[in-house]
Amino acid sequence: MKEEDEWDSPHIVRYLEMLSDEEIEKIKELAKPRLARATVRDPKTGVLTTANYRVSKSAWLEGEEDPVIDRVNQRIEDITGLTVQTAELLQVANYGVGGQYEPHFDFSRKEEPDAFKRLGTGNRLATILNYGSI
Numbered sequence: 001m002k003e004e005d006e007w008d009s010p011h012i013v014r015y016l017e018m019l020s021d022e023e024i025e026k027i028k029e030l031a032k033p034r035l036a037r038a039t040v041r042d043p044k045t046g047v048l049t050t051a052n053y054r055v056s057k058s059a060w061l062e063g064e065e066d067p068v069i070d071r072v073n074q075r076i077e078d079i080t081g082l083t084v085q086t087a088e089l090l091q092v093a094n095y096g097v098g099g100q101y102e103p104h105f106d107f108s109r110k111e112e113p114d115a116f117k118r119l120g121t122g123n124r125l126a127t128i129l130n131y132g133s134i
Contacts, residue, residue: 024132026068031092034059038093053102060089076128
């Protein structure tokens with residue numbers, strides 16, 4: 001696949017052709033029946049709740065459920081040098097017309113030291129985003 005450096009600090013890299021059209025279609029097929037209103041974790045209580053600053057539907061896919069998800073996870077490991085063993089599951093988000101997620105941090109800050117404690121994974125180190133259409 002093709003790689004482009006987008007930004008130095010924070011390090012942002014764009015990978016082109018990371019997923020084939022067939023993989024994208026399979027991921028959408030697996031996610032579609034599971035799509036439900038997205039939630040966010042309250043940093044103080046740890047409870048998952050809906051929020052007006054995140055309007056979308058989400059589904060979570062496990063590597064064991066389909067070889068395509070397993071291959072995508074392996075590709076993520078190969079690209080990043082990280083393991084998905086301590087990562088969140090592959091998330092599919094559908095923002096539809098009018099959907100949004102306001103600017104936010106994808107990691108916990110000093111004021112929320114226990115934000116990822118319940119997951120047993122520690123703080124986030126990286127985020128990979130893939131974009132496609134419905």
